Amino acid sequence: MSAGTHQTGGTGSGLVKWIDSRLPVFSYMQKEYAEFEAPKNFNWFWNFGAILTFMLVLMIMTGVFLAMQYTPHTSLAFDSVERIMRDVNFGWLLRYLHANGATFFFIAIYIHMFRGMYYGSYKGPRELLWMLGVVIFLLMMATAFMGYVLPWGQMSFWGATVITNLFSAIPLVGDSIVTLLWGGFSVDNPTLNRFFALHYLFPFLIFGVVILHVIALHVTGSNNPLGVDPKGPQDTVPFHPYYTMKDSVGLAVFVTIMAAFVFFAPNFFGEPENYLEAAPLVTPAHIVPEWYFLPFFAILRSVDFNIWFIDAKLGGVLAMFGSIGVLFILPWLDKSPVRSANFRPIYKWFFWILLLDCIVLGYVGGKPTGDPVVAGVEWFKVIHLGYITTFWYFFHFLILLPLLGIFERPKPLPKSISEAVLGGRTPGATANAKQMEKA
Amino acid sequence: MSDDTQDHDGSRRDFLYLSAGAFGAVGLGAALWPFISSMNPSADVLALSTTEVDISQIEVGQRVTVKWQGKPVFIDRRTPKAISEAESTDLVDLRDPQTDADRVAQPDWLVVVGVCTHLGCVPKGQKPSEKRGNWGGWFCPCHSSHYDTSGRIRQGPAPLNLPVPPYKFLNDTNIKIG
Ligand code: HEM
Ligand code: FES
Numbered sequence: 001m002s003a004g005t006h007q008t009g010g011t012g013s014g015l016v017k018w019i020d021s022r023l024p025v026f027s028y029m030q031k032e033y034a035e036f037e038a039p040k041n042f043n044w045f046w047n048f049g050a051i052l053t054f055m056l057v058l059m060i061m062t063g064v065f066l067a068m069q070y071t072p073h074t075s076l077a078f079d080s081v082e083r084i085m086r087d088v089n090f091g092w093l094l095r096y097l098h099a100n101g102a103t104f105f106f107i108a109i110y111i112h113m114f115r116g117m118y119y120g121s122y123k124g125p126r127e128l129l130w131m132l133g134v135v136i137f138l139l140m141m142a143t144a145f146m147g148y149v150l151p152w153g154q155m156s157f158w159g160a161t162v163i164t165n166l167f168s169a170i171p172l173v174g175d176s177i178v179t180l181l182w183g184g185f186s187v188d189n190p191t192l193n194r195f196f197a198l199h200y201l202f203p204f205l206i207f208g209v210v211i212l213h214v215i216a217l218h219v220t221g222s223n224n225p226l227g228v229d230p231k232g233p234q235d236t237v238p239f240h241p242y243y244t245m246k247d248s249v250g251l252a253v254f255v256t257i258m259a260a261f262v263f264f265a266p267n268f269f270g271e272p273e274n275y276l277e278a279a280p281l282v283t284p285a286h287i288v289p290e291w292y293f294l295p296f297f298a299i300l301r302s303v304d305f306n307i308w309f310i311d312a313k314l315g316g317v318l319a320m321f322g323s324i325g326v327l328f329i330l331p332w333l334d335k336s337p338v339r340s341a342n343f344r345p346i347y348k349w350f351f352w353i354l355l356l357d358c359i360v361l362g363y364v365g366g367k368p369t370g371d372p373v374v375a376g377v378e379w380f381k382v383i384h385l386g387y388i389t390t391f392w393y394f395f396h397f398l399i400l401l402p403l404l405g406i407f408e409r410p411k412p413l414p415k416s417i418s419e420a421v422l423g424g425r426t427p428g429a430t431a432n433a434k435q436m437e438k439a
Numbered sequence: 440m441s442d443d444t445q446d447h448d449g450s451r452r453d454f455l456y457l458s459a460g461a462f463g464a465v466g467l468g469a470a471l472w473p474f475i476s477s478m479n480p481s482a483d484v485l486a487l488s489t490t491e492v493d494i495s496q497i498e499v500g501q502r503v504t505v506k507w508q509g510k511p512v513f514i515d516r517r518t519p520k521a522i523s524e525a526e527s528t529d530l531v532d533l534r535d536p537q538t539d540a541d542r543v544a545q546p547d548w549l550v551v552v553g554v555c556t557h558l559g560c561v562p563k564g565q566k567p568s569e570k571r572g573n574w575g576g577w578f579c580p581c582h583s584s585h586y587d588t589s590g591r592i593r594q595g596p597a598p599l600n601l602p603v604p605p606y607k608f609l610n611d612t613n614i615k616i617g
């Protein structure tokens with residue numbers, strides 16, 4: 001390591017040493033983010049952890065500065081956002097970064113999660129790491145939902161109404177819970193106020209869980225595209241400079257794409273209806289959530305029939321929360337001892353089918369249920385496609401994965417990462433090469 | 440080990456743990472209560488919870504919307520046809536069985552909260568130009584729930600009839616909701 005300002009007990013300046021021996025932040029950073037040994041065969045999908053961290057910081061930064069200009073009151077909120085757009089210096093930039101930032105945050109987390117599913121990163125010993133990730137995902141959904149209410153447009157209001165009403169499906173106490181959430185008898189000023197307070201709070205909770213997520217990661221070490229554990233130093237490289245560099249490249253590409261939307265198509269992901277101020281007595285003809293909620297919205301709507309004593313409304317809500325619940329228990333549903341889908345000939349196919357299924361669910365969630373899927377074919381409606389894709393989602397997790405663990409015959413795994421990466425060259429030679437690079 | 444820690448079948452120490460734990464839990468609950476309770480409707484919100492409406496200008500067959508507790512309330516001066524349809528409905532056809540007589544104070548006037556019992560959209564049908572669904576009452580566009588001329592659910596995902604708010608006729612021309 002060249003510029004050794006923060007080395008453990010090393011050559012750091014007097015001040016750094018003085019602090020470090022009282023509060024070991026520098027040696028902690030050095031140990032966890034510089035020397036941290038990571039498998040040497042990461043592909044680009046391993047960039048998204050760094051990208052997500054960047055996005056969280058970006059959302060908090062833009063959010064705090066937006067909050068300095070925003071007014072959480074039903075009679076002023078909409079106008080205060082318009083004022084941010086027109087009068088506040090760079091207000092348009094802050095808001096478009098924040099709104100598109102939410103979209104790109106979700107793009108990144110979805111890629112990150114499907115990466116985990118393809119390479120089996122949720123399997124032992126990384127179960128808790130994975131579950132903390134699902135907690136982060138849930139908190140992010142709650143944060144984004146409440147943030148979307150703040151501009152107090154028509155979709156803000158009706159989205160909030162429909163989603164808070166989900167809780168009324170809970171037997172006996174449902175209505176009291178909804179009143180408690182609203183602080184009144186409909187979505188109104190008390191609701192907007194508390195959503196603002198919580199929208200400000202939750203990202204910091206996310207920050208806390210992210211720290212736990214990283215601590216868990218640094219206990220087990222990272223998974224890798226082969227899914228076999230590193231056997232020794234010949235299989236890893238220090239995080240810095242190797243992956244700090246690679247992450248920077250990926251981040252630059254990601255941010256460039258986001259910037260293209262922020263500057264050239266800032267409302268591409270938005271809903272025009274949300275530029276109309278909230279009107280509590282007029283429901284828009286077609287209520288849709290933001291794109292990143294569409295698959296879950298589709299599952300909610302697809303249960304439109306009673307199941308035994310569970311009525312359709314409660315059934316839909318249970319299915320929607322269940323679709324995230326299965327992610328929590330995923331480490332115990334997938335019994336196969338092999339992590340990476342590259343060595344699982346059958347699972348590999350079902351992985352891609354699941355991805356397709358989720359995309360189709362997203363399509364279903366964005367369309368009115370009674371429309372035909374293909375114009376002219378009247379007997380096949382969006383709702384039917386919803387039944388099929390919702391069924392498949394649960395079938396994949398609850399039936400297929402446990403069965404595959406028993407019946408699938410995996411391909412032979414490589415003996416080690418360096419064997420697979422370097423194809424026969426001796427680990428000794430690699431260690432030397434690494435020594436030279438470091439020098 | 441000394442004598443006073445050898446309390447293996449546990450009576451004294453366990454009792455202390457349990458009672459301390461129970462007191463702690465009760466204390467925590469008591470401390471949380473004001474926080475949760477502060478989220479429920481406040482006195483000023485509750486104070487705004489009645490609305491008076493002048494109904495003298497509403498004609499037969501006309502429907503108007505008023506706001507009560509932040510929610511739309513539908514007032515429908517029903518036509519004789521709508522009334523007879525509502526009254527002649529067989530209760531076995533209903534998902535949430537209720538007679539029309541149980542839902543009105545005077546058959547001419549139907550007063551219901553205009554919030555779909557599915558997920559809270561405002562059903563269409565207040566204006567003559569709007570779709571009223573297959574039973575001539577209201578139609579919720581969000582997930583296609585149909586209500587009849589008594590505001591009862593007939594088709595679609597909504598589980599319950601449109602609720603009847605508490606209201607009374609103050610005189611022939613005024614009602615008080617809430
Ligand atoms: C996890 C991080 C966050 C996410 C996913 C998120 C998401 C969102 C979304 C989707 C909106 C609606 C944007 C629109 O359509 O206008 C929004 C608005 C807003 N957010 Fe956030 N947010 C995050 C963090 C924060 C933080 C930390 C703050 C404040 C400290 C904040 C303050 C605001 C404000 C004031 C608005 C209203 C202004 C506007 O609508 O642009 N956000 N947020
Ligand atoms: S809210 Fe009316 S049908 Fe869903």
